[in-house]
Amino acid sequence: MPPAQAPSGGGAAWRRLLLLLTVLPLTLAALAFVLQWRGSGVDDPTARWPPHAFPGKAAPARLSLPSSDCRDVLVGSSTPSFPYLRGWSFPSDSGSPKVCVQTSTSAGLEQILPWLFYHKVVGVAQFLLFVEGRAAKPNVAGVLESIPGVKVVYRTKDLEEQQARSRIWNETWLSGFFYKPCNYELFVKQSLNMEMAIVMARDYGMDWIIHLDTDELLYPGGASEYSVRHLLAEVPHDVDMVIFPNYESSVERDNIKDPFSE
Secondary structure (H helix, E strand, O other): OOOOOOOOHHHHHHHHHHHHHHHHHHHHHHHHHHHHOOOOOOOOHHHHOOOOOOOOOOOOOOOOOOHHHHHHHHHHHOOOOOOOOHHHOOHHHHOOOOEEEEEEEOOOHHHHHHHHHHHHHOOOOEEEEEEOHHHHOHHHHHHHHOOOOEEEEEOOHHHHHHHHOOHHHHOHHHHOOOOOOOHHHHHHHHHHHHHHHHHHHHHOOOOEEEEOOOOOOOOOOOOHHHOHHHHHHOOOOOOOOOOOOOOOOOOOOOOOOOOOOO
16 A cells, blocks of 8 residues: 655645745735826826926917017016916915025026925015025026015125124134035035024014025924924924924936926
8 A cells, every 4th residue: 555645734835925925026016006106087286287387497488479569578578477376475474483494506496486486385484595606697586586575695795705704704613614625615605694694584573594405395294284384383482493304305206307396
């Protein structure tokens, strides 16, 4: 008689484990595809707005008009258009506490305007823009100066001489960054600009001032209506400084060119 065969329970367990290891990655891949998919039946809020919504992102349409109408064409094309909210008038301007944001930038309108609009929405009342490079060009600075609540400060010879007499040069915490290239020089310049901005914000009657770069967004998560004003209103009166953690986030897909609007 042939010998009795051992039960095959161990082989069945291995087959089930192999099946699980095969199905699990496929399931996760399908789930990732579903989460990233934007079908026609999904309401995408960003698709409701026309492309090139911000001035400076696209050339104006050319109109074929008689030569007598050239003046009207020039006047019309030089007027900034912001379709998201006409007039840049926000109720939060009269609220309390008043929040000011200061930045040092050389960016163009395609970066600064979405940044301004976002922080207007979350409750920032005043912007102090210390500009140079592209941001200081007339076609860029002119648009920025036309927006209520925006103060443009140019990096002129007088400004540099005034900052050269600043008391901040005697601060020991900053002395290690003096006379060094690249990011060290930028940090010193930002610190000098911020020192001036604090005085300007006080003259404007601001209660809080925040330093941000134009590639950074202040996210008041947890506050009602996502309002930075409401968030700071809950801070006790004996608190002089609030620290927001810096989240170095990255975009989800390689084809995203503008993380502010896509």
